[in-house]
Amino acid sequence: MSDHQSTEDNNERRSFLGVLSGLIAAGISAVLGVNIGRFAVSPALSAAGAENWSDLGPVGDIPEGNPVKKNVVVSQDAGWGKFQAQRAVWVIRSGEKVTVFTAVCPHLGCTVNAKDDVFICACHDSKWDVAGTAQGGPTPRGLDALEYKVEGDVLKVRYQDFKQGIAQKEVLS
Amino acid sequence: MADKSKVEQLVGWVDERTGVKALADEAMNEPIRGGARWAYVFGSALLFLFAVQVATGIAMTLYYVPTADHAHASVAYIQKVVPGGALLRGIHHYASSAMVILAVVHLAQTFLYGAYKQKRELVWVIGVVMLLLVLGFGFTGYLLTWDQAAYFGTKVGTSIAGEIPVVGPIQQKIMLGGTELSTVTLSRFFTTHVFLLPLLLALLAGLHVALFRKAGPAGPYHNKDDKKVDRFFPKQVFFDSVAMLVVFVTLVYLAMTMPAELGPVADPSSDYLARPPWYFMPLFQLLKWFPGSWAIIPTAVLPAVVFGALFLLPFLDRKAERNPFKRPIASLVLLLTIGGAVGLIFLAKHQDRNNPEFAEKLKKQDEEAQAFFKTPFEPQLIGATAAMTGASGAGEVAAAPAAYMESCADCHGANGQGEADLGPPVIGLAAKPKRTAEDLLKIMEDARAYDLKKPMPASFPDISEADKKAIVEWMLKLK
Numbered sequence: 001m002s003d004h005q006s007t008e009d010n011n012e013r014r015s016f017l018g019v020l021s022g023l024i025a026a027g028i029s030a031v032l033g034v035n036i037g038r039f040a041v042s043p044a045l046s047a048a049g050a051e052n053w054s055d056l057g058p059v060g061d062i063p064e065g066n067p068v069k070k071n072v073v074v075s076q077d078a079g080w081g082k083f084q085a086q087r088a089v090w091v092i093r094s095g096e097k098v099t100v101f102t103a104v105c106p107h108l109g110c111t112v113n114a115k116d117d118v119f120i121c122a123c124h125d126s127k128w129d130v131a132g133t134a135q136g137g138p139t140p141r142g143l144d145a146l147e148y149k150v151e152g153d154v155l156k157v158r159y160q161d162f163k164q165g166i167a168q169k170e171v172l173s
Numbered sequence: 174m175a176d177k178s179k180v181e182q183l184v185g186w187v188d189e190r191t192g193v194k195a196l197a198d199e200a201m202n203e204p205i206r207g208g209a210r211w212a213y214v215f216g217s218a219l220l221f222l223f224a225v226q227v228a229t230g231i232a233m234t235l236y237y238v239p240t241a242d243h244a245h246a247s248v249a250y251i252q253k254v255v256p257g258g259a260l261l262r263g264i265h266h267y268a269s270s271a272m273v274i275l276a277v278v279h280l281a282q283t284f285l286y287g288a289y290k291q292k293r294e295l296v297w298v299i300g301v302v303m304l305l306l307v308l309g310f311g312f313t314g315y316l317l318t319w320d321q322a323a324y325f326g327t328k329v330g331t332s333i334a335g336e337i338p339v340v341g342p343i344q345q346k347i348m349l350g351g352t353e354l355s356t357v358t359l360s361r362f363f364t365t366h367v368f369l370l371p372l373l374l375a376l377l378a379g380l381h382v383a384l385f386r387k388a389g390p391a392g393p394y395h396n397k398d399d400k401k402v403d404r405f406f407p408k409q410v411f412f413d414s415v416a417m418l419v420v421f422v423t424l425v426y427l428a429m430t431m432p433a434e435l436g437p438v439a440d441p442s443s444d445y446l447a448r449p450p451w452y453f454m455p456l457f458q459l460l461k462w463f464p465g466s467w468a469i470i471p472t473a474v475l476p477a478v479v480f481g482a483l484f485l486l487p488f489l490d491r492k493a494e495r496n497p498f499k500r501p502i503a504s505l506v507l508l509l510t511i512g513g514a515v516g517l518i519f520l521a522k523h524q525d526r527n528n529p530e531f532a533e534k535l536k537k538q539d540e541e542a543q544a545f546f547k548t549p550f551e552p553q554l555i556g557a558t559a560a561m562t563g564a565s566g567a568g569e570v571a572a573a574p575a576a577y578m579e580s581c582a583d584c585h586g587a588n589g590q591g592e593a594d595l596g597p598p599v600i601g602l603a604a605k606p607k608r609t610a611e612d613l614l615k616i617m618e619d620a621r622a623y624d625l626k627k628p629m630p631a632s633f634p635d636i637s638e639a640d641k642k643a644i645v646e647w648m649l650k651l652k
Contacts, residue, residue, distance in 0.1 A: 017407035021414040028421050032225070036232045039257035043236075077552065079236055080243065080250035084556040 043079065056100075056148075056155040062093045067114040067130065069103070074159045087159055089146060090114060092130060098150075100157045101132055101143040109164050112143065119143060140167050201406035206392030208401045209408035212286075213390065214416035215279035220378060221417040222272045225424070226310075229265040230367060233258075237317070239363035241356035244319040245438040246553040252435050253550040263428025269311055271420060273452045276304050277511065284486075284507050287495030288391035294487035296388060299381045301483045306374050308452065313366035315450060316359060321538070324439030325447035327362075328354050333460075337473045354441075394495040436542035446534045448525070455517035458524075479510070554590075554598060574647050576640035589651050596629075603649045613645045 054072035062068055067090040076083040088103035088111060101119075103112045110123035118135075119128040126137030133142050147158040163170040188194045205213070236255060238247040251258040280300060283289055289297035316327040331354065335345030350357035403409060449457050459471035490503065497504045525531050573582065573589065584596030591598030603613060616623050636644070 014407045017411040021407065021411045024414040024418045028417065031421075031425065032228055035257040035260055036228060039232050039255055039261055040235055042256045043254070080238070080246040080254075080553055081555045082552040084554070 047077070052159045053149075053156050054159055056089075056091060056157055058153050059093070059098065059150055059155045060153065062091055062098075062155070064093050064095070066117050067092045067101075067119070069114070072157060072159050089157060089159070090119070090143075091155070098148060098155065099132070100146045100148045102146055102159070102162070104144070104161065104164075105139065106141050106144055106162065106164055106169075107137075107139045140165060141169060144169050201404065201410070203386060203390075203405040205390050205403045205405060205409055206401075209403040209405075209412055210393075211412055211416075212282065213409060214413050215275055215282060216382075216385075217413035218416045218420050219272065219275050219279060220382075221420065222268050222275065223374060223378065225268050225421070226265060226272070227371060229261045229268070230371075232261050233265065234367065239317065239359050241319060241359050241439075243553065244317065244359060248318045248320075248435060249550055250552075252432070252546075259432050260425070260428050263431075263433045264424045266433035267424050267427045269314060270451070271424065272307050273311065275420075276307050280304060280483075281507060281511060285497040285504060286391060286394045287497070287500065288394075289487040290490070290493065290495060291388070291391065293385070293388045293391065296381060296384045297487050298484055299377050299384070301480065303374060303377050303381065304483075305480065306370055306377070310366060310370050310374075311450060311452060313362040313370065316362045317366065318435055319359065319439050320436040321439055321443065321445045321542070322434070322436055322447070324354065324441065325445045326449055327358070329447045330449065330453070331358075333456075333468075333472050336468055338469060391495070394497065432546075434542055435546055436538070437545040446531065446538060448535070451518055454521045455514040458517040458521040461524075554600065574640065574643040576636055577644045577647065580636055581644065589648065599648055600651045603651065610642075610645050610649060613648055614641060617641060 052072075052074040054074060056062070056070050056072065062070075070089050070091050071086045072089055073084055074087050076085055090101045090103055090112070092099045092101075101112075104110075105112050105121040105123065105126060107121065107124055107126055110121050112119050112121045112126075112128075114120070117130040119130075119132070120126070121137065121139070124138050126139035127135040128139070128143050129135050131142075132145060144162045146160060149156050161172040163172055184194075233251060236247055236251050236258075238244055248262075251262055253259070283297065283300070312327075312330060315330075316323050331345055331348050334348055335341045337344065346352065348358070348361070349355070350361050456471055456476075459475065460468060463470050492500075494500060525535060573587065577585075578587065581596075581599075585591055585599050586596075589599040591600075602608065602616075612623070617629070620629065
C-alpha cells in the first residue's frame, strides 16, 4: 500500500485519464450521432409536396348526378425515385357545377366509397352526403374538396393530401 | 451537492436490482500483467470499428434498396443528396478496409507475442473465424452498390467460388441464387451482409472477449516485469480510447477528402475490366500464374493451407516459449506470408500500370466513374409508362414514329421508358434545361458534348434527317 499522498496522486491521475477517455468517447459519439441524426431526419423535414395538376378528361364525359370515381396520376418525389402513382377522387357534376373530393377519409385515411348519393367509409362507418357534409360516424370533418379548373373543355384537378383526424382541413406539406 | 447524491441514489437503486457495479468493476479492474501498453490497442480498435460499421450500416439501410433495379439509384441518393450520406458511406467504406488491416495486425501481434499459447487456443481459433467473417463482409458488401465495379467484381468472385473442385458448382449456384448474377443474388448478399454476418460476428466477438478475459491477457512475451500490474482502467482504457480516436479521425479524413467511389450503374453487356478490392488482390495476382485447372492452387489449395495452418497453430505449436526472436521459423513464416501478400498487391497494381491495354481501359473506366460521380443526382422514374398511357384515359401521348419503333425502341422502349441494361429512358430528356429540338438532334450524334455518360453504340443505325426530326418532335411531347 502506498502512503496517503501518493494514493491521492494516483486517484487524480485515474480520474484525469478517465475523463480524457470519456471526452474521446463523447466526441466520437457526437460526430457520428449528429451525422446519423441529420442523415435520418433532414430529408424527411425538407420534403415538400409536389403540385400535381392531373387531367380528368373532358367535363362533358362525366355523367351528371351521382358521384363518379376517377383515378388521377400523381407524381411523388420520394427519396431516390420519382414515383407516378394513381390516386382516387370522386367527381360530382350537375350541369356546369363540378365538385371534386379526395377519396381519402379525413378520419384515418381509408378510401371513401359512394353508394348512390351517399359517401361511406367502410373502415369505421363514417358517412357524408353528396355535398361532402358529415352525416355520422367518427369522421372529424366533411370530405376534403380539391381545387379544380377547366382548361378548354378538360377538367383538371390539383391533388393534395390533408391532415387526418382534425376538424379543420389542413394541407400536408 | 444535492444533485450528486440524487445521482448516487439512482445508481444505487439500479445497482441493487442489476448488480451493474460489480459488473463494471469486473470489466474495468481486469489486471494487465506487465502493465498497460500501446501494443494492446488493436482488439479494442477492432471492436470499435465493428460498432462504427453497425451504426453507419444501419443508417444507410434507411434509404438503401436491395434490388437490382433500384440499388444503384438508392446508393447515389445516399451519396449525392442526403445530408451526411457521403460522410457515413465514406466512413463505412474505409472502415471495411481498416477492419481487414487491423484484423491482420491483431492476428500478427498475437502470433508474434505467442499470445495464443497457454490455454488461449479457443480465443485464437475464434479470432481466425472472425477474420474470415471480416473478409465475408468485404465480399458481400462490395456488390451492394450495383455499379460496374461491384457487378463485375462479384461476377468474377462467384466464378472463382464455382471453380473449386466438387463443391464449386453447387456453391456458386447457392451464392448466386441461380445460374446468373441477378437481383436474387443482391438480396442474398444483402441479407448475409446486414443480418447473418453481423449476428455471427457479434456472437463470436462476445465469446472472443469473454474467453480472453477468462484466460487473462498474456502479457509481455519475455515474462520479466510481471510484477508490474495495471488495471484495465484507466491507463489501458485511455490508450484504447486514443487508438479509437486516431482510427476515427483517419476514417473521417479519408471519407471527406477521397469520397467512397460510385461508378455508373452495372451494365452486364459492357466489357468492364474487373478488379477486386485491395484485400483480394493477392488472390487475383496468383490467378494470373495458374492457368486452367491449376487455378485451384490459388483459389482453393492456398487459402485452405493458410487458414488450416492458422486454425491448427495453437494445437501444433505447444512449446511454452513466446519470445518471437526465439521462435525464428514461426516469425519468419508469418512475416514472409504477410510480406508476400503485400508484395502481390503491389505487383498486381504495377502490372496494371505497365500493360498499356489495361492501363488505358482502367483509366477510361476511372474517368467514367468520376464523370458519373460528378453528375447531379437524377431521381429514378418509377411507373412513368402507366402515367403516360393515362390510367384515367387522360394525358395520352401520340404513339412513337415508325422510325423510332424500328431503330430505337429495342433499347429505349416502345414508349420511351428505357430498357434495363440496354438504353436509358428518353422520357424527360426534353425537360432538361437547354434541350431544344436542335439540341436533341445533336445528342443523337454526340452525346458526350452534352455531358451524357455514354454515347449510343457504334452500331447506331442510319436514320434519315426527316425521320430524326419526327423522332425529336415526338420526344418533345413526352413528359
